[in-house]
Amino acid sequence: MRKRILPALLLVLPLMHVSADAEQVRARDIGIAPGVLATGKLNSITDVAGVRVGQVTLHNGKDVHTGVTAIIPAEGNLRQRKVPAAVYVGNGYGKMAGISQIRELGEIETPVLLTNTLNVAEGIAGVVEWTLAQPGNENVASVNAVVGETNDGFLNDIRRRTVTKADVIQAINKAQSGPVAEGNNGAGSGTRAFGWKGGIGTSSRLLPASLGGYTVGVLVQSNFGGILNIDGLKAGEALNQHYLYNELNNDTAADGSIMIVVATDAPLDDRNLERLAKRAMAGVARTGASLTNGSGDYVIAFSTADALRRDEQSPAHSSTVMANSQVSPLFEAVIEATQEAIYNSLLMAEDVEGFHGSVKALPVDKIRSMLSAEHGKTESSDTLRVATFNVSMESTNYPSSGLPPGDDVLKEILSDGNNPQVKNIAEIIQRTAPDIILLNEFDYIKSQGDGVRAFIQNYLNVSQHGQPAIDYPYVYLAPVNTGEPSPFDLDNDGKATGTGGDAWGFGLYPGQYGMVVLSKYPFVHDQVHSLQTFKWKDMPGAQKPVDPATDTPWYNQEEWAEFRLSSKSHWDIPVNVNGRIVHVLAMHPTPPNFDGDEDRNGKRNHDEIRLMADYLSPDKGEYITDDEGKQSGLPENTRFVLAGDFNAADAGDKHRPGVIEQLIDNRYVNGNVIPESEGGREYSTEPYSRRFTAHWGARADYVLPSRYGFEVTGSGVFWPEKASPLYRLVKDREASSDHRLVWLDVKLTGK
Incomplete structure (x- = not known):
């Protein structure tokens, strides 16, 4: 992950307004383990073989808190060997690029990029330039760049349009398998969720061998609101910070967006990938999201199954896909992984002093105490x-x-x-x-x-x-x-x-x-x-x-x-x-x-x-x-x-x-x-x-x-x-x- 120094301000570290004082933990570190399925080895989208993530993080003083997160769906040349994909729109108040072609053709041919609302154009430019430069693409004259966004304009001077094409290309080039940096990283640098600092979060679920042994991985860019519920714990209400608090005095408090990227190695075609993407919104709902008028909620889902990849030069594609009757366990997996990824985005975030004000990270100590009290209240055995x-x-x-x-x-x-x-x-x-x-x-x-x-x-x-x-x-x-x-x-x-x-x-x-x-x-x-x-x-x-x-x-x-x-x-x-x-x-x-x-x-x-x-x-x-x-x-x-x-x-x-x-x-x-x-x-x-x-x-x-x-x-x-x-x-x-x-x-x- 790179923290780029802006030319106008060379002394970045002394001017940083990101505090690491708050404790940062992943959900399972404090006993939050949604659902019944096991996680993958890393509990990350990168548990799906072939998926890589790269990030560029931009922090500078109070004004700049933004960045880029790039997800590469599979190995090899994506433009020549596309992966089946789908998009589901929970609420369409957003500026996602590439959506119409995914819906029409049911495939992705580039990395998936996440950034802020006013840098979508730079995201497209970077993805296009990187794709055209890949060996084998010398004659390519059309690229469907997939770029998602949320608006980080409260903490970030979004009109400054800090993200550049070079940042996008660097994030893609830095993509790797392994652990993914969460919280205030990449495209999550300046986001907010439930009134707290949001950010990047990830999680995964592994089906048992009897159900195919498939993996579902999720990465989120959380920037939305509602009444936070942590696996049954009414955290938003207990902390007096939630949508419609204080006599309904602010009906835009839950506006924002969430971008969700879902990867699986299960052999799903684009139709069932859309069904899988749709279920991710159930994971969002479990966290207490209000899904308001001004919230842009998008889910991008793809399969890495090699047999389903679509060769650009092939006149026909033939493959075996999962039957409808077999996909329900994957639905449960994506719900659980989305829910936990959102929790990780909050729990791994840090306090930020930003362009229009400050945003605190979710107080881990208070959450831990509430979980302890809730456990004592709900369990009765002595x-x-x-x-x-x-x-x-x-x-x-x-x-x-x-x-x-x-x-x-x-x-x-x-x-x-x-x-x-x-x-x-x-x-x-x-x-x-x-x-x-x-x-x-x-x-x-x-x-x-x-x-x-x-x-x-x-x-x-x-x-x-x-x-x-x-x-x-x-x-x-x-x-x-x-x-x-x-x-x-x-x-x-x-x-x-x-x-x-x-x-x-x-x-x-x-x-x-x-x-x-x-x-x-x-x-x-x-x-x-x-x-x-x-x-x-x-x-x-x-x-x-x-x-x-x-x-x-x-x-x-x-x-x-x-x-x-x-x-x-x-x-x-x-x-x-x-x-x-x-x-x-x-x-x-x-x-x-x-x-x-x-x-x-x-x-x-x-x-x-x-x-x-x-x-x-x-x-x-x-x-x-x-x-x-x-x-x-x-x-x-x-x-x-x-x-x-x-x-x-x-x-x-x-x-x-x-x-x-x-x-x-x-x-x-x-x-x-x-x-x-x-x-x-x-x-x-x-x-x-x-x-x-x-x-x-x-x-x-x-x-x-x-x-x-x-x-x-x-x-x-x-x-x-x-x-x-x-x-x-x-x-x-x-x-x-x-x-x-x-x-x-x-x-x-x-x-």
């Missing part, structure tokens, strides 16, 4: 299932990928929904159906679309072995210490490598053995505490490792001053369960082995567990500060659930006395809860093997509730017996994991 599962989804577990250890391995595994181990993990989760689940050893991937969201969409949202699909709209993901380089030789082998034993937590790359929390209930984000960077030295009475050969500290003074106690991280994540708060206390302490006589990992494991025990004990956690430097800990009468792979057995030869007892004997913890399984019972002759949670023979994974605020109604370990048909899910680490999912059922009591 029961909760919480689970933990060490899923072994870290890169060294996938040697067949052929990739070096790193987060690219898991990205590839999650991209297509076909990995047998991950499908089994998803089936286990679907069968146990937790409301909240902590996943340990799930490699940290910062881009949720490539990581945890891909896992949800490609595996959990898809039925595994006939089980009902499951969804988790709320995700808590944060960095961990494993593989995070330190500058020290922490394992004392004479080399400071920054990796392995010299990382803050053992790992070959940053984020290995990460963790993530999935929830059906919203998080209270402003009350989350992370202890990732808490220093071991700051724990009173810390078990500082000593080298017995020299009787000196294992870590020198400089190392000890910086050493992070948490091998991964310690999290306190408050969850709003129908208006009552449950603190999920998540951790994954280091294994108490893989060291020497100094017992540095054993001592660290002890103190990692102690850190959480002190955190939940009001009289012991005064010394604890979180990653933001805030004093942290739980007060009396707090409802919490401890969850994670604690690497601390409670019985047998792997039991280290005094370690796990810091939790199970804690007066604030209900340590009497011991989940069991028949599979564990038959795995070993030990009398306590029913409680085993790992194939190496120990109870390592825990879900422990607070004594306050809960009535325990059930618990278990997912470990089927060998005779069970479900044993296939746990028969070895390759089947799923070397750990078992552990779950706890509770009934919430008290306030």
Whole structure:
């Protein structure tokens, strides 16, 4: 995306009047997931193979907020191999170019361009010049340029006609597959929607294989009004900003326009593409649009199916298209994707101080709070299932990928929904159906679309072995210490490598053995505490490792001053369960082995567990500060659930006395809860093997509730017996994991 400097004003950055202070999120980042269908990998129009998007964004001072968004429908020469297409007009108060020929011939022969109302002519000029310049078009004497527009004249000095032919050509040349910049970008730079800052938004839907496996992608340029409704949440009314507010004092407040571009790889002819385009307006309606007299609402739909492309030189075209009876699932897909694309255009926008005034971005914090309150109001259950599962989804577990250890391995595994181990993990989760689940050893991937969201969409949202699909709209993901380089030789082998034993937590790359929390209930984000960077030295009475050969500290003074106690991280994540708060206390302490006589990992494991025990004990956690430097800990009468792979057995030869007892004997913890399984019972002759949670023979994974605020109604370990048909899910680490999912059922009591 290019931000062009205008010749008259060379100091663009100091004069920019776009504020990034407001939080920018995509809808699914805060639990807004319209509909029932899964999204594509990127949740973008570019999930449709061959579709590319390019943008040029123009911001300069208060006067200029406009730009160009170009959508290339398919690979190759569009003028010579056209794609079937259709246009539907919801309300014709607009200046779209190219519409009559699309309606007459049912095809598109150029990129689709979006810009502002008074730059349509430049859009046409740029599209025509680019098309004529393409190899194979030397004899072309007619080009039907497709240019859509909305009027950004409130924030942008539209009469200045800033967009040039060169901007249009550059946007087309920059077009690429991959993520699309949303909000104040391209043609969305100066648009408004529902009284807030609008812009570019995109989303996609993927049909299940049983319905053809087709993808529908949508891109919108939102610049319209109405009474904003966010997936059932009456946001416009709650925020006192909507059409006809204040005694109907402004009947043009909902005027504007929306341009919608719909792409699909389904083999639809132009007639059914028009039917598909028509349904996109239902997605607009779901957001609360008023569709007023002065609103120009246009939908352009095309199919990228290669067999349907129309060769300019061919005297006849013959192809197989979808029957009318098969297209209804695509209708649902376009409705859902349009709705979500509009939400993304709003949620990814930023405040703008413009030509005629200022426009604020939709306040994400308020939307998040309203969603939390609405969830509590509409859900009535007072029961909760919480689970933990060490899923072994870290890169060294996938040697067949052929990739070096790193987060690219898991990205590839999650991209297509076909990995047998991950499908089994998803089936286990679907069968146990937790409301909240902590996943340990799930490699940290910062881009949720490539990581945890891909896992949800490609595996959990898809039925595994006939089980009902499951969804988790709320995700808590944060960095961990494993593989995070330190500058020290922490394992004392004479080399400071920054990796392995010299990382803050053992790992070959940053984020290995990460963790993530999935929830059906919203998080209270402003009350989350992370202890990732808490220093071991700051724990009173810390078990500082000593080298017995020299009787000196294992870590020198400089190392000890910086050493992070948490091998991964310690999290306190408050969850709003129908208006009552449950603190999920998540951790994954280091294994108490893989060291020497100094017992540095054993001592660290002890103190990692102690850190959480002190955190939940009001009289012991005064010394604890979180990653933001805030004093942290739980007060009396707090409802919490401890969850994670604690690497601390409670019985047998792997039991280290005094370690796990810091939790199970804690007066604030209900340590009497011991989940069991028949599979564990038959795995070993030990009398306590029913409680085993790992194939190496120990109870390592825990879900422990607070004594306050809960009535325990059930618990278990997912470990089927060998005779069970479900044993296939746990028969070895390759089947799923070397750990078992552990779950706890509770009934919430008290306030």
